[in-house]
Amino acid sequence: MMGLINNSLTNSQLKLYGYFLLILSTLLSCTAQPNSFEINKDVKIYLHPDELGPVQQAANDLQRDLTAVLGEQPEIVSQLPDTGEVIIIASGDYFHGEKPSVEGWEAHQIYADNGRVVLNGADMRGTIYAIYSFSEEFLGINPLWFWASETPEMKESIEVDADFHKIFSSPAIKYRAWFPNDRDLIIPWQFRSEENYEAFFETMLRLKLNTLEGGIADYKSFEPPYPAGKEASTASKRGLMVTGHHMLVFGSGYNNWNRYWEKVRQQPAPQISIYDKKSLSEFWGFHIDLAQKNNLDPIWLVGFRGNRDIPFWEFFPNSPKDDPSRAKVIEEMVQIQIDLLKEKTKKKNPLMRLTLYNEMSRLVANGDFHIPDEDSLIHNFVAARRDHFPNKDLLTYSFNNELVGYYMNLQFNSSGSHLAQAEGPYKMEQNYRMVDSICGGNLIFSVVNAGNIREHVLTLSANAEMMWNFGDYNSDAFLKKFSCNYFGNQFGEEIAALYKDFFNSYWQQKKVDLPGFKRQYLFHDLRYARAAEMILKDMEAGKYRPNVLHGHKLDNPDKGSVGYFRVEPADNGVENQVEAMLKGTSASIEKLEKVTQKADEIYPELESGKQFFSDNLRGQAYLMLYLNRMLFHLNEAYKETSDMQKRRQFLQESIRDLQMAHQQLKNAENGKFTGWYAPERVFGMKKLENRMQKYMERLDSK
Structure with missing residues (x-):
């Protein structure tokens, strides 16, 4: 045939014919090797029979994730199918694909291999991490999906680039x-x-x-x-x-x-x-x-x-x-x-x-x-x-x-x-x-x-x-990525900034003594409970001590105590702890009012992660707002030693604040977390409220 062509065509015609064959070959090549392929409900999961039990457990989780996304449960097989859609789970060199096996402690990779997906780890945990990384990368299953009350988005199919290859090197911290x-x-x-x-x-x-x-x-x-x-x-x-x-x-x-x-x-x-x-x-x-x-x-x-x-x-x-x-x-x-x-x-x-x-x-x-x-x-x-x-x-x-x-x-x-x-x-x-x-x-x-x-x-x-x-990590970048993943790109950056504002709303009751260390001392939520108890104890005994927080039962120098409250009046520009609490809680209230206002503006606009946003940021900001108001009003009541009517009014406001805080916990009990706060005794919110109510009754009886 080539002989006939060579004998009957001129050199110019042969060149044109060669260009035609080259273009045709390229087109045929593109048809044979598309830029992407799809995984649908017919996919199978190949698991080498020698894989260890923990890898099998992770494969079962992948099977569950695929079922949630594609609507049908894929089969896990121990013999590699010759054709069809397959996700190959392979530790070490159990599978010889287009890419060499990854090496290094817990290193892993995901790659496309002639219309199949390979999840390969250098060792057992590396393979487990590859499985969950695929679930996150392609199925949209976030690592915190369970805690974030997420429901996976269902899809007809999952598209994979034909040349997809992602390597996760060994961790920085072993x-x-x-x-x-x-x-x-x-x-x-x-x-x-x-x-x-x-x-x-x-x-x-x-x-x-x-x-x-x-x-x-x-x-x-x-x-x-x-x-x-x-x-x-x-x-x-x-x-x-x-x-x-x-x-x-x-x-x-x-x-x-x-x-x-x-x-x-x-x-x-x-x-x-x-x-x-x-x-x-x-x-x-x-x-x-x-x-x-x-x-x-x-x-x-x-x-x-x-x-x-x-x-x-x-x-x-x-x-x-x-x-x-x-x-x-x-x-x-x-x-x-x-x-x-x-x-x-x-x-x-x-x-x-x-x-x-x-x-x-x-x-x-x-x-x-x-x-x-x-x-x-x-x-x-x-x-x-x-x-x-x-x-x-x-x-x-x-x-x-x-x-x-x-x-x-x-x-x-x-x-x-x-x-x-x-x-x-x-x-x-x-x-x-x-x-x-x-x-x-x-x-x-x-x-x-x-x-x-x-x-x-x-x-x-x-x-x-x-x-x-470790080397590349940056908290700003992490917060933006986290917020976009769980709440969507539209509000991701705003929510990341709001998280930062929330953390910066905590009262720093003592100046740093470690040079360059930010937010060294924080007045955590349990300190609000214990401070309220100490104030109530004095009120019940008819006492008033401007430095009421000294002498907590856990402050014992003989046992190496480092101090329970660490409220330093001078660091707050005041003369005593009561004034420090009033100033500190007042500043936190102002900051938290801005955080909750912004959260309220974002919340109704969210299309994804709404419940998680409410539970993990908006709700916690409201909780700390109510606790700050509770302690602020309780301190006002505490120092009001001459006018019992004013003391009663401040105490009533403190009780109301505590009730709002308690209600906020109930608001966060939803779905699989219904009743989550029922056993709460460490803060003792209800016990604290009852104690305030009893003291109020004493005032009313006088």
């Missing part, structure tokens, strides 16, 4: 943890359903966290077949690592001391004592064995504290009375634990962490306690109690390339943020930037504490984002 402590609200809610129970585990993985801090045993762990506790088991089933918190050595707890001896050893429990190191070692050893038997993936917690989050000398009888002697006991116990761990795990350098919380922080700062020289020991420093900023032990420590961790409270159940978020992304970022700078860039572990989760999901998300992308 170990990234949540510590759900002080769970007065979430625990009753969790046990309503299995979906509720597992919600925060899934959320952790969607945010690309990898470690749960808590215990590893519950009451069932001390009877055959000796299972790990439900929480640790659920974390392991989901693919999370586990670690004990600062009073749970190897994930143990002394509240199980008797149960261990009676159930496992079948003998009476010996008297717990710092001098019976053999019994302590046996108890700790059981928990090491428990974790290994149940295939948990632990960061082993070493340390020595008492039960119920107290120093060991307040729990163990006949303990030393001075700090150097107490520090020596802790050093001995920690060394026993390290030796025991190496023996039982058969590892020269098992991964460990020592949490320098409360009394440990003081002992290290004063040079009484010396941290063991172990290459695999994470020196886990802790933010200052009650106000959460880098503490003295960290600021004065001489670092020499040690592994460093940092623990920061976002919720604190005595004087802290409880019903409304307060620390915020900016303060969180400044904490971690300072820590990383001080330790020379050796930050390897992060844990943030927020027991009830729901009120604090914004800053929890910011922390997760920062720990993965």
Whole structure:
């Protein structure tokens, strides 16, 4: 044929014919390889039969997400189909596609492969993260969808670019943890359903966290077949690592001391004592064995504290009375634990962490306690109690390339943020930037504490984002992205600015003493409750003290208290604490009135995230507005000692403010969170209102 063409056509004609063939070839190539392809209800999920259980769990979540978006449940298959729409879930090199397998700790990628989608992780968690990243990127399922009360938008199909390829490199901070402590609200809610129970585990993985801090045993762990506790088991089933918190050595707890001896050893429990190191070692050893038997993936917690989050000398009888002697006991116990761990795990350098919380922080700062020289020991420093900023032990420590961790409270159940978020992304970022700078860039572990989760999901998300992308993270950029994702692009930037205004509305009752550190001291919502109680106590006793907040039961210098309220009159430009509270709450009221007014303007215009906006920002701003008004009017009543009619009027306004705050909590109980605040006792809003009402009745009877 070519011979005939060559013999019958001129050179010019041959050139034209060649151009024609080239154009035709290009057109045919475009037809054969379109710029995009679609995934619809016929899609299948291919899961390699050797994938681990946690990957299977994440695949089940993807199946649920696809069902919610496409309207039909896709099949999960263990044999790769030759044709048709397929989402391929592959760890390591289980699948050889167009792109090489990704490498590095928890690294993952998503790519299009000849009309199929490949979700590939370098390891188990990397693959899990790839699954949830696909769900977010293509299905519109945000990491906080559960807490944000989101319903996925249904679609006929999902379009994928034919050359789509997105790589997520390894995280900047290797170990990234949540510590759900002080769970007065979430625990009753969790046990309503299995979906509720597992919600925060899934959320952790969607945010690309990898470690749960808590215990590893519950009451069932001390009877055959000796299972790990439900929480640790659920974390392991989901693919999370586990670690004990600062009073749970190897994930143990002394509240199980008797149960261990009676159930496992079948003998009476010996008297717990710092001098019976053999019994302590046996108890700790059981928990090491428990974790290994149940295939948990632990960061082993070493340390020595008492039960119920107290120093060991307040729990163990006949303990030393001075700090150097107490520090020596802790050093001995920690060394026993390290030796025991190496023996039982058969590892020269098992991964460990020592949490320098409360009394440990003081002992290290004063040079009484010396941290063991172990290459695999994470020196886990802790933010200052009650106000959460880098503490003295960290600021004065001489670092020499040690592994460093940092623990920061976002919720604190005595004087802290409880019903409304307060620390915020900016303060969180400044904490971690300072820590990383001080330790020379050796930050390897992060844990943030927020027991009830729901009120604090914004800053929890910011922390997760920062720990993965430490170098590039910026709180302004995060807030804009977060707000656009959850509330839509139209109002995203306005809402991001409103969040910032909300965090800046908190009364800063004491001037900063850490140079350059913004918002160091904050008057959190629980301080409003405790301050109101102290004022009422004086009013009931017929007293008036301008500095009423001194002498709180938790302010005890002998026990290392750092001060409960930290209200410094001079820092507020006044002479006493009552005047400081009046000035501080008045300023916050003015700021919060502007925040709530702006929120009210945005709220009816929102087309997405309306409920979440109401619960997470608008509602919390109103709550803090009412609490500020409550304390302002109560202080006015308190100082009105001569005119009881005026006192009564101010008290009535304070009661009304508190009732409005209580109503705001009820407004936030919706959908799956109906009854969320029913068990609330920490703030004690109803109890406080009843106390005010009784005092009002006393005034009326006179």
